[in-house]
Amino acid sequence: MSSTIAIVDDEEHLREAVAEYLEDRGLRVLPAADAAAMRALVERERIDVAVLDIVMPGEDGLALGRWLRARGERPGIIFATSAGAPKDRVAGLELGADDYVVKPYDLRELHARIQGVLRRLPEEVAAPIGAPAAAQPPIRIGGFRFDLASHRLTDPSGQAVTLTAAEAALLGVLATRPNRILSRTQLLDLTGEERGDGSARAIDVRVARLRAKLRGGAGEAIRTIRGEGYMFVPGPAA
Incomplete structure (x- = not known):
């Protein structure tokens, strides 16, 4: 069964590009435009890795990641941060993120980081x-x-x-x-x-x-x- 990856980003063209790239590599991708859409996805889908943009209108990625952890959800979490925001990266790691990528990121790098997190999920890490x-x-x-x-x-x-x-x-x-x-x-x-x-x-x-x-x-x-x-x-x- 293909792993399910959620991509949460308010940039539509980026969501589409990421989804196409990852689906071509055998992953199932669920795009979400904002935190509210992601919350709805979580209610009906089992998500293996969530890629959360930190800077979004309304609820930001850090708050969304905190909500996931508070629910006891254990998908891998990768935060997408801007190059000039090292504090966001540290905050994400302290919150319990598994990794981060710096925007604008290379799609090959994102895929490699997702694969790394998937290897560390409980079913795989032994x-x-x-x-x-x-x-x-x-x-x-x-x-x-x-x-x-x-x-x-x-x-x-x-x-x-x-x-x-x-x-x-x-x-x-x-x-x-x-x-x-x-x-x-x-x-x-x-x-x-x-x-x-x-x-x-x-x-x-x-x-x-x-x-x-x-x-x-x-x-x-x-x-x-x-x-x-x-x-x-x-x-x-x-």
């Missing part, structure tokens, strides 16, 4: 981690448990902790390589993410978000190794 994930028991992180097959994180009470596809992929890579220092470049490669401007910052933001979600000291399992990268140090289960 492959680059190593041994078949289904055969591995959940990894304990303090009182938390992380299931490699489903990329599901549960807290000490058994409640699910919402992770974005990129956060789940990063946690999987770290947790399956305990006591090893991994540079930001290695983490990008192992999670299937393309390198580029801001990529290292994206890793830092996701680590910060993971630490915040691993409450009660469990986040300390992800250590910062100054000048080198990060290391996962498993401790005793709570």
